[in-house]
Amino acid sequence: MEIDVVEASPAEVAADVLAFAVPEPVELPAAGQELDRLVDGGIRHLIEDGELQGERGKVTLLHTRNTLKAHRLAAGGTGGEADSEGLRTAAAAVARRASDLGGKTVAWILSENGLPADEQARAVVDGIALGPYDAGIWKTKEEHAPIERLVLCGPGAQEAAEEARRANVIAAWTNRCRDLVNAPPNVCTPTTLAEFAEETASRFEHLSYSALGPDEIREAGMGALTAVSQGSENAARLITLSYEPPSPTRGDVVLGLVGKAITFDSGGLSLKPANRMEEMKTDMGGGGAVLAATGAIAELGLPVKVLSVVPSCENMPGGGSYRPGDIITALNGKTIEVTNTDAEGRLILADALSYARRLNPSCVIDIATLTGAIVVALGHTATGLFGTDEALIAEVKAASERADERAWPLPLWDDYRELNKSDIADVKNSGGRPGGSISAGWFLREFVDGFPWAHLDIAGTAYTDREDASRVKGPTGTGVRLFSEFILARQG
Ligand code: BES
Ligand code: MN
Ligand code: ZN
Numbered sequence: 001m002e003i004d005v006v007e008a009s010p011a012e013v014a015a016d017v018l019a020f021a022v023p024e025p026v027e028l029p030a031a032g033q034e035l036d037r038l039v040d041g042g043i044r045h046l047i048e049d050g051e052l053q054g055e056r057g058k059v060t061l062l063h064t065r066n067t068l069k070a071h072r073l074a075a076g077g078t079g080g081e082a083d084s085e086g087l088r089t090a091a092a093a094v095a096r097r098a099s100d101l102g103g104k105t106v107a108w109i110l111s112e113n114g115l116p117a118d119e120q121a122r123a124v125v126d127g128i129a130l131g132p133y134d135a136g137i138w139k140t141k142e143e144h145a146p147i148e149r150l151v152l153c154g155p156g157a158q159e160a161a162e163e164a165r166r167a168n169v170i171a172a173w174t175n176r177c178r179d180l181v182n183a184p185p186n187v188c189t190p191t192t193l194a195e196f197a198e199e200t201a202s203r204f205e206h207l208s209y210s211a212l213g214p215d216e217i218r219e220a221g222m223g224a225l226t227a228v229s230q231g232s233e234n235a236a237r238l239i240t241l242s243y244e245p246p247s248p249t250r251g252d253v254v255l256g257l258v259g260k261a262i263t264f265d266s267g268g269l270s271l272k273p274a275n276r277m278e279e280m281k282t283d284m285g286g287g288g289a290v291l292a293a294t295g296a297i298a299e300l301g302l303p304v305k306v307l308s309v310v311p312s313c314e315n316m317p318g319g320g321s322y323r324p325g326d327i328i329t330a331l332n333g334k335t336i337e338v339t340n341t342d343a344e345g346r347l348i349l350a351d352a353l354s355y356a357r358r359l360n361p362s363c364v365i366d367i368a369t370l371t372g373a374i375v376v377a378l379g380h381t382a383t384g385l386f387g388t389d390e391a392l393i394a395e396v397k398a399a400s401e402r403a404d405e406r407a408w409p410l411p412l413w414d415d416y417r418e419l420n421k422s423d424i425a426d427v428k429n430s431g432g433r434p435g436g437s438i439s440a441g442w443f444l445r446e447f448v449d450g451f452p453w454a455h456l457d458i459a460g461t462a463y464t465d466r467e468d469a470s471r472v473k474g475p476t477g478t479g480v481r482l483f484s485e486f487i488l489a490r491q492g
Pocket of ligand 3: 265283
């Protein structure tokens with residue numbers, strides 16, 4: 001999406017839709033009153049008839065019939081409070097409506113409503129860029145085209161320009177992550193993800209790519225990633241992106257990001273039920289978020305070193321598959337009894353976390369569609385947040401709030417550690433149903449050594465099948481905005 005910031009009066013801005021926010025109860029912004037005069041009282045009319053309302057996500061359209069340069073006016077309802085969430089929802093709803101009408105350009109008038117102009121700009125960019133996402137790109141007829149151009153105008157627009165551009169970059173990478181997650185598992189394989197990473201690195205001078213294939217993974221001693229991948233015809237990859245900022249960095253901090261990328265999780269020999277198994281194409285959502293966030297960070301040239309590690313393979317049943325009962329040795333030398341081949345994410349992450357450690361990160365955050373249990377605990381509203389370092393957990397939580405990707409902490413008390421106790425190996429890979437997300441977190445913790453660590457379980461948030469004013473069905477790209485926000489806060 002292209003972004004323009006103009007000083008012109010809104011009446012002079014050419015667009016398919018010229019939009020402004022209205023709260024509940026309805027109150028016209030100053031610009032709206034001016035526009036109302038130009039459209040001959042048309043807006044007031046709609047308000048008096050009770051047709052134009054400020055309910056969150058409600059869109060009211062008015063044809064301008066050549067009284068303005070824009071073809072239509074849109075009032076986007078933000079609901080009761082003038083906050084970012086309301087504005088984002090209003091913008092998303094306007095963009096979806098504009099897209100349905102074949103609109104390519106949306107202009108948005110910022111208001112003097114108490115919310116700082118840069119926060120308004122960010123919410124509007126997020127709503128317009130992310131709202132009309134089309135998960136149906138594999139249909140032979142296009143149904144929802146994206147908005148190609150956003151024009152910001154009105155009070156404060158100039159000052160908010162930089163924030164708008166930054167938000168636009170992050171939103172574009174969020175949509176790239178959504179495309180990866182949305183891609184079917186016969187298209188998005190470990191090699192496809194590796195190619196995406198390689199292509200991303202080739203676009204930015206300060207980003208470098210490397211990847212290990214199956215032989216190198218085995219020879220390096222990654223017994224866990226080897227075991228999970230051995231049932232599939234599609235070769236595994238351990239993908240690494242390394243970002244060295246162009247400008248001097250703050251201290252020598254290296255942020256490590258690790259993302260689970262199972263391109264299809266059938267469960268392996270502990271086969272999943274058929275119902276909704278197709279959704280397991282999204283099991284690479286953590287890895288996709290890490291790759292896309294690294295792209296965003298490189299494009300913005302943020303002054304923090306980043307090391308991203310994405311273990312990727314398929315979890316399939318077959319004659320060569322790993323079995324329940326197998327004992328495998330992970331990269332750090334610990335032995336693991338496999339009690340359920342469907343608890344594969346923690347296995348590939350175990351090796352990736354040990355691998356990341358060798359590259360000396362200052363702290364590591366991993367992100368994974370790890371457990372069905374987190375959906376039971378937090379639903380589809382929040383990501384589960386775990387870790388060994390209270391300060392890092394607080395930092396991630398704060399970033400998640402700014403990013404509109406809520407994450408909520410869960411405990412890793414010692415009491416839970418024994419859930420993963422094995423009679424015959426150092427640990428077993430499944431701790432059972434009660435506290436299932438916590439035992440998975442504790443399993444990862446057994447492989448974290450020497451750095452502060454946080455873990456995000458996005459099994460409930462990477463994908464949504466609920467449709468509302470601001471969300472479309474399909475992948476959310478969760479994690480991209482969170483990581484970007486995390487780094488933006490660190491650079492200051
Ligand atoms: N990929 C799944 C978790 C998942 C569930 C992601 C629902 C998205 C939506 C993970 O690999 C898995 O299968 N976890 C098992 C662990 C169990 C066998 C200990 C689970 O949650 O049932
Ligand atoms: Mn699984
Ligand atoms: Zn999985």
